Amino acid sequence: MQMLRVDMGSLGVRQEATPAAYEHLGGRGLIARLLLEEVPPDCDPLGPHNKLIVAPGLLGGTGVSTAGRLSIGGKSPLTGGTKESNAGGTAGDALGRLDLKAIVVEGQPSAPGWHVLLVGPGSAELVAAEHVIGLGTTAACEALWQRYGQESTVIAIGPAGELRLIGAAIVCTGEGEQRSNIAARGGLGAVMGSKGLKAIVIRPTNAAVPLAEAELFRTSARRFAQELLNDPKVGPKGGTHTYGTSAITAAVNEMGSLPTRSFSSGSFESAGELRGEKLRETILARSGRIGTRCMPGCVIACRNVYVDENGNTIVGTLQFETIALLGSNLGLSDLDQVAQLNQLCNDLGLDTIETGAALGVAIEAGLAKFGDFESLAALLRQVAEGTEHGRLIGSGAATTGRALGVERVPSALGQAMPGYDPRSLKGNGLTYITSPQGADHTAGNAFGARKEVNPLGIEGQARLSLKLQIMAAMLDSTGLCLFARPPVVADPQLMVDMLNGRFGWGWTTEDLDRANRDVLRAELEFNRRAGLPPARERMPAYMRTEPLPPHGATFDLPDSEIEAVFEAL
Amino acid sequence: MLEIEIAGQLLPGTERKLQLRLDRAESVRQVADRLGLDPEEIGLIVVNGIQSELDDLVPPDGRVCFYPPMTGG
Numbered sequence: 001m002q003m004l005r006v007d008m009g010s011l012g013v014r015q016e017a018t019p020a021a022y023e024h025l026g027g028r029g030l031i032a033r034l035l036l037e038e039v040p041p042d043c044d045p046l047g048p049h050n051k052l053i054v055a056p057g058l059l060g061g062t063g064v065s066t067a068g069r070l071s072i073g074g075k076s077p078l079t080g081g082t083k084e085s086n087a088g089g090t091a092g093d094a095l096g097r098l099d100l101k102a103i104v105v106e107g108q109p110s111a112p113g114w115h116v117l118l119v120g121p122g123s124a125e126l127v128a129a130e131h132v133i134g135l136g137t138t139a140a141c142e143a144l145w146q147r148y149g150q151e152s153t154v155i156a157i158g159p160a161g162e163l164r165l166i167g168a169a170i171v172c173t174g175e176g177e178q179r180s181n182i183a184a185r186g187g188l189g190a191v192m193g194s195k196g197l198k199a200i201v202i203r204p205t206n207a208a209v210p211l212a213e214a215e216l217f218r219t220s221a222r223r224f225a226q227e228l229l230n231d232p233k234v235g236p237k238g239g240t241h242t243y244g245t246s247a248i249t250a251a252v253n254e255m256g257s258l259p260t261r262s263f264s265s266g267s268f269e270s271a272g273e274l275r276g277e278k279l280r281e282t283i284l285a286r287s288g289r290i291g292t293r294c295m296p297g298c299v300i301a302c303r304n305v306y307v308d309e310n311g312n313t314i315v316g317t318l319q320f321e322t323i324a325l326l327g328s329n330l331g332l333s334d335l336d337q338v339a340q341l342n343q344l345c346n347d348l349g350l351d352t353i354e355t356g357a358a359l360g361v362a363i364e365a366g367l368a369k370f371g372d373f374e375s376l377a378a379l380l381r382q383v384a385e386g387t388e389h390g391r392l393i394g395s396g397a398a399t400t401g402r403a404l405g406v407e408r409v410p411s412a413l414g415q416a417m418p419g420y421d422p423r424s425l426k427g428n429g430l431t432y433i434t435s436p437q438g439a440d441h442t443a444g445n446a447f448g449a450r451k452e453v454n455p456l457g458i459e460g461q462a463r464l465s466l467k468l469q470i471m472a473a474m475l476d477s478t479g480l481c482l483f484a485r486p487p488v489v490a491d492p493q494l495m496v497d498m499l500n501g502r503f504g505w506g507w508t509t510e511d512l513d514r515a516n517r518d519v520l521r522a523e524l525e526f527n528r529r530a531g532l533p534p535a536r537e538r539m540p541a542y543m544r545t546e547p548l549p550p551h552g553a554t555f556d557l558p559d560s561e562i563e564a565v566f567e568a569l
Numbered sequence: 570m571l572e573i574e575i576a577g578q579l580l581p582g583t584e585r586k587l588q589l590r591l592d593r594a595e596s597v598r599q600v601a602d603r604l605g606l607d608p609e610e611i612g613l614i615v616v617n618g619i620q621s622e623l624d625d626l627v628p629p630d631g632r633v634c635f636y637p638p639m640t641g642g
Contacts, residue, residue: 232638447641486640
């Protein structure tokens with residue numbers, strides 16, 4: 001496979017063969033290795049020495065169900081460490097079909113000006129981007145589709161990324177007019193903005209990905225899809241498809257872990273208005289859509305199209321993490337209002353988790369009120385205006401807290417916590433502080449690990465977190481959706497067979513396990529060289545001392561349990 | 570009075586919130602049996618806010634929630 005090197009200083013683009021050492025790497029794994037080998041760990045994340053890396057997973061382009069996720073990475077301006085954030089849409093498959101293992105964007109413009117990178121079969125070039133500068137992601141994607149064709153895939157930043165605000169995300173388009181697949185975490189939209197790159201446009205090809213052992217690949221890929229369909233959680237009768245990711249809202253609330261009013265409680269009295277059943281009923285009553293997919297060939301289909309009372313789309317999909325951070329975390333119980341804040345974030349190109357947490361911090365500082373949609377929307381709209389307060393919100397929770405003198409900031413390693421309060425779901429708390437990715441539930445989500453570990457207890461959390469983090473590294477490196485894990489966790493040979501069928505590596509499950517662990521090892525090493533603080537120092541102090549209602553829980557895992565996570569890596 | 574909540578696709582057509590009078594504490598499994606819930610279809614059980622299992626006890630004045638299999642993303 002090939003790699004594209006894009007030099008934003010000289011505006012040159014060159015294609016090179018992927019080094020043999022990277023043959024077994026894809027997505028997050030490739031990003032981790034490239035960062036370790038090519039990016040000075042102490043560099044300014046928004047300076048010329050950082051790189052923005054766009055990489056499909058190993059199975060991108062093959063048509064394996066859910067395997068088309070796109071990884072985007074770089075040194076994070078939020079965490080100061082390694083970062084990979086992935087999104088659905090059509091980009092992962094499109095790059096895989098173009099035989100591209102990665103696009104590596106390097107350097108910085110030597111003169112003012114913005115560019116769009118055009119990538120197609122056998123071609124790649126930078127062109128001027130003036131016609132889309134200043135546009136929100138919705139209008140920018142529309143304008144780029146008009147110019148380059150609706151069949152193209154667009155990867156773009158919004159005004160937040162243009163302003164290099166470190167809560168900025170990167171939006172990826174999908175089938176039809178889908179514009180809400182978002183590589184949200186870690187502030188990578190700011191890194192893209194720092195390169196003067198407004199968008200990447202990928203022109204598709206129908207070329208098939210070569211298969212080293214076609215029969216093995218097809219048999220295992222078919223079995224994988226069938227097992228997803230048979231799975232009680234993610235199959236067509238499962239909650240993930242039926243209610244979307246918000247299927248878990250009520251349960252997270254019942255367990256006392258739903259972020260409420262800036263992480264001051266784990267239980268929201270109006271959570272019933274935000275739960276998955278309510279979301280489904282509302283959408284269907286208004287002729288919206290439920291159970292749609294973010295990637296071609298996905299058999300889980302957990303997305304929705306959330307519409308207003310007149311049937312007009314508010315946001316492309318309304319998901320649990322957003323409902324938690326922009327809903328209960330802000331004291332909002334009206335799904336319409338949450339959806340509107342969600343769409344504002346999408347259009348600005350902001351991470352809803354980071355922004356929701358930042359708004360919560362701003363409320364504590366008196367800039368808005370819990371449950372007051374208008375004051376929150378007004379604050380959020382200031383991001384595009386570039387006001388002082390808008391820049392703070394767009395720069396995330398930690399920056400907002402520092403600037404406004406708020407000590408209760410729900411972040412770890414500079415990145416806001418997702419929709420599970422770590423005091424009552426301690427396994428996730430342990431992942432937040434030990435993962436090389438910072439506070440990120442997708443790095444190892446302990447929710448629902450039934451019969452394994454008591455969410456409120458201490459015993460077994462380190463072992464569980466490591467197991468989940470290794471699994472996440474596998475999914476993120478192969479391009480699979482996190483929800484597609486049941487078949488490959490139950491039988492890792494299934495993943496090995498798909499990889500061997502694709503590449504002819506002759507791998508064993510031991511090879512796969514070593515590769516997954518190597519991803520974490522590379523990330524941890526980058527962070528060590530970057531001088532990041534030890535895990536035991538990353539949990540906000542108040543979460544160790546302030547009891548969280550309703551259980552009165554604190555994050556009380558001893559240092560020994562925290563330090564034990566990677567002992568068995 | 571025991572408060573019961575049944576979520577998602579479990580027992581379609583049934584009221585989501587129910588009450589049940591118990592004379593004494595019973596196991597989650599016994600409560601599920603009374604409701605006609607197939608234990609195989611239950612993914613997550615929460616008793617008084619605590620993640621629980623089928624053999625855990627439910628107090629007569631407690632609260633139990635049954636959820637279908639679910640996964641965090």
